Amino acid sequence: MFLELEHLTMKFGGLVAVDDISFSVNKGEIHGLIGPNGSGKTTIFNMLSGYYKPTSGKIVFEGKNITGLPAHKVTQAGFARTFQNLRLFKSMTVLENVMVSMGHLAKTQLLNVMFNPIAAQKENDLFTEKAMKLLDLLDIRQYAHNLAVSLPYGTQRRVEIARALATEPKILLLDEPAAGLNEVETNELAEILTTIRQSGITIFLVEHDMKLVMGSCHEITVIDYGKKIAEGDCDCVRSDPRVIEAYLGKEEDL
Amino acid sequence: MKKNPKTLKLILFSIAGIALLIFPLLAKNSYQVHILNLVGIYMMLSLGLNIAMGYAGQMNLAMGALWAVGAYTAGLLNQRLGLSLWLTLPCAIVAGGLVGGFVGLPALKVRAHYLSIVTIGLNEVINIILVNETKLTGGVDGISKIAKPALFGFKINTEQRYYYLILIAVIATFLISRQILSGRVGRNFRAIRDDYKTAPAMGVNAGFYKLLAFIISGCFAGAAGALYAHLNAYISPDIFEHKTTLFIMTLTMVGGLGNLNGSLIGSFILPVLQEYLRAIQDWQYVVYGLAIMVVVLFVPGGLMQVFTLLKPYVTMLTSRFNKLKSGTTVGEDSNVS
Amino acid sequence: MRELSVLVQTIIGGIGIGSLYALVALSTSMIYRSMGLINFANGSIYMVGTYLGMIWYRGMVMGLQFSYWVSFIIGILLCAGFGVVMERVFRKLADVDLRNMLLGTIGLGFILDNLMIIIFGAEGFAVKSPVSSKPIILGSIRILPQNILLVTVAAILVIALQIFLTKSKTGKAMRASAQDRDIARTMGIHVNQSNAITFAIGFGLSAAAGILAAPIVYVNPAMGSAVGTKAFAGAVLGGLGNIPGAILGGVSFGIIEAISAGYISSQYTKGISFIIVLVVLMFMPSGILGEKQVDKV
Numbered sequence: 005m006f007l008e009l010e011h012l013t014m015k016f017g018g019l020v021a022v023d024d025i026s027f028s029v030n031k032g033e034i035h036g037l038i039g040p041n042g043s044g045k046t047t048i049f050n051m052l053s054g055y056y057k058p059t060s061g062k063i064v065f066e067g068k069n070i071t072g073l074p075a076h077k078v079t080q081a082g083f084a085r086t087f088q089n090l091r092l093f094k095s096m097t098v099l100e101n102v103m104v105s106m107g108h109l110a111k112t113q114l115l116n117v118m119f120n121p122i123a124a125q126k127e128n129d130l131f132t133e134k135a136m137k138l139l140d141l142l143d144i145r146q147y148a149h150n151l152a153v154s155l156p157y158g159t160q161r162r163v164e165i166a167r168a169l170a171t172e173p174k175i176l177l178l179d180e181p182a183a184g185l186n187e188v189e190t191n192e193l194a195e196i197l198t199t200i201r202q203s204g205i206t207i208f209l210v211e212h213d214m215k216l217v218m219g220s221c222h223e224i225t226v227i228d229y230g231k232k233i234a235e236g237d238c239d240c241v242r243s244d245p246r247v248i249e250a251y252l253g254k255e256e257d258l
Numbered sequence: 259m260k261k262n263p264k265t266l267k268l269i270l271f272s273i274a275g276i277a278l279l280i281f282p283l284l285a286k287n288s289y290q291v292h293i294l295n296l297v298g299i300y301m302m303l304s305l306g307l308n309i310a311m312g313y314a315g316q317m318n319l320a321m322g323a324l325w326a327v328g329a330y331t332a333g334l335l336n337q338r339l340g341l342s343l344w345l346t347l348p349c350a351i352v353a354g355g356l357v358g359g360f361v362g363l364p365a366l367k368v369r370a371h372y373l374s375i376v377t378i379g380l381n382e383v384i385n386i387i388l389v390n391e392t393k394l395t396g397g398v399d400g401i402s403k404i405a406k407p408a409l410f411g412f413k414i415n416t417e418q419r420y421y422y423l424i425l426i427a428v429i430a431t432f433l434i435s436r437q438i439l440s441g442r443v444g445r446n447f448r449a450i451r452d453d454y455k456t457a458p459a460m461g462v463n464a465g466f467y468k469l470l471a472f473i474i475s476g477c478f479a480g481a482a483g484a485l486y487a488h489l490n491a492y493i494s495p496d497i498f499e500h501k502t503t504l505f506i507m508t509l510t511m512v513g514g515l516g517n518l519n520g521s522l523i524g525s526f527i528l529p530v531l532q533e534y535l536r537a538i539q540d541w542q543y544v545v546y547g548l549a550i551m552v553v554v555l556f557v558p559g560g561l562m563q564v565f566t567l568l569k570p571y572v573t574m575l576t577s578r579f580n581k582l583k584s585g586t587t588v589g590e591d592s593n594v595s
Numbered sequence: 596m597r598e599l600s601v602l603v604q605t606i607i608g609g610i611g612i613g614s615l616y617a618l619v620a621l622s623t624s625m626i627y628r629s630m631g632l633i634n635f636a637n638g639s640i641y642m643v644g645t646y647l648g649m650i651w652y653r654g655m656v657m658g659l660q661f662s663y664w665v666s667f668i669i670g671i672l673l674c675a676g677f678g679v680v681m682e683r684v685f686r687k688l689a690d691v692d693l694r695n696m697l698l699g700t701i702g703l704g705f706i707l708d709n710l711m712i713i714i715f716g717a718e719g720f721a722v723k724s725p726v727s728s729k730p731i732i733l734g735s736i737r738i739l740p741q742n743i744l745l746v747t748v749a750a751i752l753v754i755a756l757q758i759f760l761t762k763s764k765t766g767k768a769m770r771a772s773a774q775d776r777d778i779a780r781t782m783g784i785h786v787n788q789s790n791a792i793t794f795a796i797g798f799g800l801s802a803a804a805g806i807l808a809a810p811i812v813y814v815n816p817a818m819g820s821a822v823g824t825k826a827f828a829g830a831v832l833g834g835l836g837n838i839p840g841a842i843l844g845g846v847s848f849g850i851i852e853a854i855s856a857g858y859i860s861s862q863y864t865k866g867i868s869f870i871i872v873l874v875v876l877m878f879m880p881s882g883i884l885g886e887k888q889v890d891k892v
């Protein structure tokens with residue numbers, strides 16, 4: 005198994021945000037995680053990426069138990085993520101934002117980059133070259149030297165994805181990447197997701213845009229009030245009565 | 259012939275370089291040189307603080323104490339073991355770095371306001387140790403008769419000669435700071451400053467870089483301490499109190515946080531301003547306080563922000579000037595900006 | 596038995612000094628709560644407040660001389676008025692980041708300290724206590740009346756403040772605007788006005804602490820610097836922005852100080868107190884009663 009969540013539970017005081025959830029994500033697929041607002045999707049991502057320590061339960065990645073590892077270790081293990089509300093480094097250009105993510109892969113010794121101008125330059129050049137390729141992939145090369153936070157919303161979303169990819173992950177967690185995008189941008193996003201998947205990276209997607217989810221995902225898990233209520237492929241989930249009920253009266257339609 | 263900005267820069271640099279080199283020869287008395295020597299030491303301290311606070315966003319309010327660690331390490335090694343500056347300096351750097359790392363440990367747990375009171379507290383603790391461990395530190399009397407260094411028999415025993423030593427040290431500190439910040443380490447510092455929560459998701463070990471920032475500021479303070487001890491020949495705890503920390507912070511911020519040039523400018527302007535303000539006696543500190551308030555309220559980015567604000571105008575003026583010289587009229591290029 | 600009474604006496608002394616810290620910590624904490632701003636000049640305001648009261652007690656203004664308690668009230672009112680004026684300056688600081696805020700209030704402290712030196716000179720004066728200096732003897736415990744006075748007046752002020760905040764309309768508005776400025780605005784609360792009242796109260800509390808301290812310390816322009824830092828430490832210890840926390844933190848800081856001075860080492864007192872604050876913060880990073888910061892991403 006590639007990624008397995010075993011009986012994950014997260015409590016905040018009296019609130020059980022995630023309640024005994026188990027499922028697995030297959031390698032090379034796009035796996036969707038959906039559910040109404042406040043159902044615990046981001047909380048699951050936060051546990052997976054090392055931001056929250058689960059109250060109980062286990063996360064197993066490629067056979068290794070990674071539960072409770074600090075966030076930077078989880079990233080080193082092969083996880084990358086974006087944030088639901090844009091969180092780009094505000095003093096940095098697009099290029100620098102992406103280059104931050106490459107630090108943990110660097111081969112040059114720390115003291116060497118600190119005090120040896122030649123080694124530092126070499127590393128910077130290498131990072132720049134790699135980052136530029138990612139910017140090309142996301143079609144944002146022309147913004148490389150712009151302050152990231154000064155860009156339009158949709159572009160910033162792309163920078164976030166580029167920044168996450170720069171950590172060279174095995175699995176990419178995307179938290180509502182289509183939020184705030186218009187239809188054209190969402191379609192472009194779908195294409196980007198396909199390209200990323202084709203390059204061998206598994207995608208774990210939280211998204212409210214059902215067209216995107218249904219169009220891209222191989223497998224979907226549905227949660228409500230922190231509990232898993234359904235899973236399976238698109239058709240199977242779409243027709244599940246519990247899913248329909250969970251979404252009933254809410255704007256999202258399946 | 260058209261001047262490009264590079265040559266202009268080179269010319270400015272050469273003028274500044276020559277001015278710095280011949281300053282001691284032009285100075286009216288050795289007191290003026292002494293002030294400049296202190297300015298140099300403040301520059302080193304401010305660069306250290308700027309890396310921790312300006313770049314890595316860590317509230318290191320113990321710079322005075324870290325400076326003391328360097329000064330006392332050098333002073334004691336010289337007094338007890340007779341070591342010269344060339345040996346006490348590296349020891350002071352190491353000691354400053356170690357204590358800096360220690361002071362930074364709480365940053366792994368607390369941040370912002372909480373970190374500032376903790377580091378203020380540690381500054382006090384170190385100062386109290388200096389006052390009370392009389393056997394080791396000489397207590398309130400401090401350490402005196404610290405030897406001036408010599409290089410191949412050439413005694414560096416006047417303010418003028420020491421000036422060149424400090425000049426070299428400042429240049430070295432500046433270049434090292436720039437080098438450290440130019441690559442991965444600098445980016446990671448800024449990442450934890452900009453958003454300490456998301457940086458770890460990019461693989462940045464936030465705790466490690468927080469500590470590293472404290473260690474670097476400690477090393478710089480240590481070096482500044484050794485240079486100060488051997489320059490002044492006398493050190494005592496009151497030099498390194500909380501108010502010294504605030505002074506170092508003030509010059510860094512008036513110059514401009516997150517900008518190394520800001521450290522140089524702030525460290526120069528404030529001590530020199532203080533010398534001029536001496537004439538108005540008690541009012542000097544009021545004026546000083548007002549100056550700080552004006553900077554904070556109107557140019558929160560420090561004096562470097564003033565330069566950034568002025569830059570477009572300067573560029574515009576120089577380009578107009580160049581155009582006038584080369585014969586084209588200003589209007590023609592108004593669509594090229 | 597003898598040791599126990601010494602300990603009790605030490606603790607009572609600590610509570611006395613601690614109530615002063617608590618009042619100043621309360622001021623720090625309330626201003627923080629209303630604007631998110633740490634007032635590093637609070638020690639200076641404590642000092643200015645002392646002068647604003649004691650100049651009347653000592654008849655330093657146009658020969659006017661009042662009793663201690665009348666001077667106490669005039670001092671508090673004048674300092675509160677000063678707070679209203681300063682709120683306008685601080686309003687601008689509240690929008691900048693922590694580091695600038697720090698520097699701005701430090702600059703203010705600088706100005707105040709040195710203005711007072713210019714006006715009143717660097718040497719200070721002693722003030723006569725309104726109560727007798729003969730200790731009250733309860734069994735084997737000796738208590739100074741001044742100490743009882745400190746604790747009583749501080750307690751009265753804190754209770755009055757609590758009643759004002761929870762019962763009065765203005766107090767409720769202040770609490771609402773401290774919680775969320777924007778929501779308060781939509782509720783029709785004048786946020787700036789309620790901040791000005793917070794400043795008036797905060798500055799008044801600092802003045803009260805200073806005037807209460809005047810008979811036991813030497814009144815001089817440097818008297819505030821140590822108190823300001825300790826009160827900040829107390830506020831942080833209790834949990835910044837938390838009113839019961841500020842009282843708890845301030846009083847605890849006083850007790851810790853008294854005990855470490857009496858039993859461990861008088862030279863290391865200040866150091867030990869800070870170390871204890873540090874240790875507490877390592878286990879409770881937001882102070883004893885402070886809300887746990889949620890690391891939401």
Ligand SMILES: Nc1ncnc2c1ncn2[C@@H]1O[C@H](COP(=O)(O)OP(=O)(O)OP(=O)(O)O)[C@@H](O)[C@H]1O
Nearest residue numbers: 016021040041042043044045046047048889890891
């Ligand atoms: N750090 C925290 N402390 C307390 N409660 C939290 C915390 N993080 C999340 N919660 C609560 O857990 C529940 C689930 O929140 P979560 O953000 O995971 O929902 P979500 O499914 O991502 O919703 P949305 O679609 O709105 O993003 C919510 O009730 C939220 O208030």
Ligand SMILES: [Mg+2]
Nearest residue numbers: 045046047088
């Ligand atoms: Mg969410």
